[in-house]
Amino acid sequence: MASAPSPNDDLFDEFLxxxxxxxxxxxxxxxxxxxxxxxxxxxxxxxxxxxxVCGWRPETVR
Structure with a gap:
């Protein structure tokens, strides 16, 4: 996955x-x-x- 946001990220986020x-x-x-x-x-x-306890890690901001 690319670390730089693409123009489609906002559209995909809106969809989700x-x-x-x-x-x-x-x-x-x-x-x-x-x-x-x-x-x-x-x-x-x-x-x-x-x-x-469970191995969870915070996500990094795009």
């Missing part, structure tokens, strides 16, 4: 959004002063790059 899909990059949720995995709810320190 109109059908109920989330097109935003997945990110950590915050709980108190910890990062919380959006998949399993595991809590991690603020410098975590991967969930040690």
């Amino acid at each position: 959004t109109s059908r109920g899909h989330d097109t935003e990059a997945a990110r950590w949720e915050e709980s108190y002063n910890k990062l919380q995995c959006p998949d399993c709810g595991g809590l991690h320190e603020g410098d975590a790059a991967e969930c040690s």
Whole structure:
């Protein structure tokens, strides 16, 4: 997959959004002063790059 956005990305995102899909990059949720995995709810320190419970990683922004 290319790292640079293409002109079709916006059109594809609009298509997915109109059908109920989330097109935003997945990110950590915050709980108190910890990062919380959006998949399993595991809590991690603020410098975590991967969930040690389920292996989830935040998506990079295009």
